[in-house]
Amino acid sequence: MAESRRTFLKQSAATVAVVSLPSCAPTAAESPDALVPATLRAVGEAVLPEELGADGRERAVAAFELWSEGLEPVAEMAHPYLVPETVFTGPDPRPGWAAQLSGLDIESGKRFAASFGEVGVPERRRILEPHVRRAGPDFGRPENAAHIAVALAAHFFASPIATDLCYGRAIAKQQCRGLAGAGDEPAPLPGAAS
């Protein structure tokens, strides 16, 4: 991968993180339901695109962790149009996700006599497949994901960087970009085949 494209990925991953703001929720380190970083990264290797490279995947996982720390359960949602009742997000998915991560290790141990992070990506995908299949075909919003693997992938694929990589263009959705240039075809990403 060209160096300039790596730089782009790095900058864009930082942008993904910008939308994850701190809230009153406890940090992962304080929480008993923290997502085990090593297992989460092992999931990332299974569900995130390899073309991101190790650095890009690490940034995507780190952005997810930051997002997850800021998640507030049962938050008031943006009002649906002309609905007089308040609508709330769901209960905290993180304890379930944390339990799933340890479940992955247990299952991997039973199946392959090694932790989830120690087995290869094909084995990890075999373990994850039923959970992902159950969620598909659409990702949905990450906070609604019934499984951590789907939440992680949904968070990445909804990001501006994922859209730009898909199209090979610097679209920069939802980034304040100014009006100038709106009428231009978005510039190709450095090093990307368009």
Add this chain to the structure above:
Amino acid sequence: MSQVIESDVCIIGGGISAAMVAERLAERTEASITVVEAGGRTASLEERTATRARMLAYGENPYPNDHIPGQTGTGEMYQSMVLGGAAMHWGGAVPRYSPEDFRVRSLYGVGYDWPISFDDLEPYYQEAEERMGVAGEQGPPEYDPRSKPYPMPPLPLSWNLERMREWTDAAGIPFWTQPWARNTEPWQGRNVCQRCDTCAVCPTGAKYTPDFAFDRLLAAARIRLQDRTLIRSLNLASGSDRIESATGFHQDAPDQPLEFRARTFVLAAGHSWSSHLLLLSANSRFPNGLANSTDNVGRYMTGHWFASGFIELPMRLYPGIFPNNSLLSHRFASPGPLDRYLRHDIRLWESTVGREARLATDDGRVLWGDEVMADWRARTRSTATARIRSYYDVIPTPDSRLTLDPGMRNAHGDPMPRIDYAAGQATLDLEPHTHETLLGRFDELARAAGGRMMSTRASRLFEHPGGGCRMGDDPATSVVDRWGRTHDHENLFVVGAPTIVSSGCANGTLTFCALSLMAAEEIAKG
């Protein structure tokens, strides 16, 4: 004992209609003005960058505390009760109604004519556009009549919309840029749009929200704002049909009544709460509610319905360049003579529907990492999606009603509103023809680009609702006159959405604002 607050004009409600009236009166009269708003303040402009980020990340409401627990009703209503009202959340699409909207009975033999014409309202449309700051592209004059240019140049068409306009030109239907209450030039101290694309909450202030107007008026000491104060009744002067006072409570002092006395009262409480307060204020002289001697309050509640769809286009677009802009056509809102009545607009947007990353293929094969990307790229390389939607005119009926619901009460024990919307029989009779024609038009447009319809939908949600206090020259069939003055009470005006006769086939808020400004001209006479 009540605390008494006196002013020349007391405006009840702090939404966009109230902002228009307050601004005009403050500029053109010496009157002392009190604005009473049930809700408080929500996220300031400075806070909107942070609330926007959380909305994007988590889907959270970017306007915390913008409603009052327990103060809600049944039926299609806005939840926002806050300084700025529903227009804190709005998208800012501000088309005018078409001249035909005001004369459907005369022209087409259906529905009701308004007591005013498009030409009567035109100067107030222009004034409303200048007050909020509207950026627009002049459409063909026969479909977009106006006496002066839009205050600001239009928002630029994105590369995607340019391609889509080439397609609609080829199809022979004129489309132009949707007018928006969003700045393309600095306007009244507010920023130029930065294409952040989250217009429900605008972090730059480029989108007009009514709190800006109230803040200006407060800074100039031209209004008194009494927020977090719910008015629970309007009260008559003894031996007269004039309104003497409005009484309510501050949220923090529910045992301390507040009494607002004024020469003129302006009810600017939106499409649901205006009729509600009139009904709630029933007394021995008006046992069915104030302004309701002819039983018209709460009737003719209306809005427009829509048909919509997604079109697959054989072209590459880049969704995300500027999805908050769109193309608009009013070609069929001014259709000329018709055999069967149907008037509608058409909007077109870029869309990601059917072209998002997905976890599994149609046949259920799970996709992983690079496979997700490859599948996504394959579905976006040479095809794209456009969203199409047409609002169409619904014929109002007196049976479409807001009533008091004794089964649902707020913290004070007041019955809450219940809205049972209904469409006139003419609309129901025409519905099959309407859908067939609209879906046929969508299909024709799709085929003109070599595309195809992916899906369609018909909605009976009453969008941009209004009515309940409709205007008219005849007190037997209306609640207010053309100026919004109630037929029953010479010093009580109702402004904006509740006063519309019909809701046309265009987003309504600009019209609500123009009507409010027209009422303000009469109110200013004292």
